[in-house]
Amino acid sequence: MKKSLAMLLAGAMVVASLTACGSGKKETTAETTSDTTAESAESKTVSDGETYKIGVLQLTEHAALDAANEGFVAALDDSGISYEIDQQNAQNDQSACQTIAEKLVNDGDDLILAIATPAAQAVAGVTTEIPIVGTAITDFADSGLVESNDAPGENVTGSSDLTPIKAQISLLQKVLPEAKKVGVLYCSAESNSEIQLQMTKEACTAAGLDVEEFSVASSNEIQSVVESAVGKVDCLYTFTDNTIAAGMNTVTMVANENNLPVICGEQGMVEAGGLCTYSIDYYELGYIAGEMAVKILKGEAEPATMPIEYYPEEKCEFVGNEETAKLLGIDISGLE
Template structure:
């Protein structure tokens, strides 16, 4: 029987993960600041999630599922910064001060906050597009420090190919993302290259916070034929607002991940974030057991064969887009 303790600050519990936690006993066991000790029988794990939205929640759930599948005994401290950068720093300092054996960081700003707070405690990150580009590791092939994890780099060029296929009349595409997220810019640049290759024009539409989403999407109306949004945490968290404006104005949306489709996007060719978190959890187990070190563990990704085509049939119908020629893996 595994022992779990959940301490949740400034967030509501992840509903599905919490259900699993609730069935288990809670015993707090002290760890050491340098990571797991050889021969330990129970581990202390801290979690810092940037913000609450479906994709990151799914990553968190997958991580916990991998720990449970491994059969290890652990306590876990779930923390959520609610999208606040200063809160990321505060929580990171807390987790380091608690002497966790390992810290799991969900999304780039969360991982950057933890990495700046410790070079000793092993850090496993996920929902991060480019670890090296975010200065979290020396290289994605050989991290070289105390950070490793799983990347959520999505098949951006395939998503643009999908846009071209389902929206053959589209000529100008609006690219929506948050300027505070460096990894979003990486995806935007990839999308721009793919759009250029397809002969489509494009414009960037940026927000600095969720409060600007409605106004910025409204500013696209009449200027673009389609909206593309990558796996941007701010946009994903505000996807219902994007969807509301887009549907009212019959603007098709091609988005970066499955949960954004579930929240009102029209279509995506997407990785699965629960699988991504599970992969990170498997990496964490190896580190805790002393079977591997972050420095030597390449950043892992989900393969193209693991991606799924997901459509929101109700949204497509509402805005008058015919998806009858598309064979979806998932329809919501």
């Protein structure tokens, strides 16, 4: 009887051991961040393969940057990779950019997307190891992010939103043939705006147009600065400046009330009340950045040897605001 009892106990132990081995499957979940600067954190997983951790630092909220973000995520989804993404927005606050950049690096992300120049500069200043893909950045090299746009050299690469400034100034002359003096509206705190300002001056000089600068240091100055331009210039031109783009409703509120046309740098600015532009597609720009990120994550390429990619100028499309044109009494038909 003792022998039989011992055999029964041994059998029970074997069954228990097998049951324990069968319950060892792990499930991967994503936690939503509680950081006050976080917008969201979500997980995209598949049944097999590695799950990558991706951090996103977006400078601020406006149509162009939001579209670039959406395009980036769409490229990740289309690639079929498994990933966990942490979306963070600095609300156009440089100190928040720095704080978020440090957080993403400390989290040990596999790759970080930086949307807009100040965001990329903040992240690049914190890590030289984690791959950084930037987008909505005019000139990576002039902004000190890479050694050269053709050969970045370190851990940063991405897609540029360099706009067709010459084409936009040419459009300005087509729409406003009587214009002689152009007011250029921009934020002096953005390095990419300084780059575009010089390009604008050159384009206007070549077109025989005089330029007067109207700069703001922050969004709080937009209304008063635009008001100061009324009566001094024939129109306003603003390129892809993030501060101005985020405050475009204020720009057009003042400008349109005073019959001052605004030629813009991209589609979102036109939709916010600007007159017209030849615009790049920021969704596609973000998608390009997403494709670059996938190659880096899969080990198919390294940022150091990935040239900066540009949105083809020939794909830029005319965008006009018919409501604004009607309000200003300007004909923009036939410009498509």
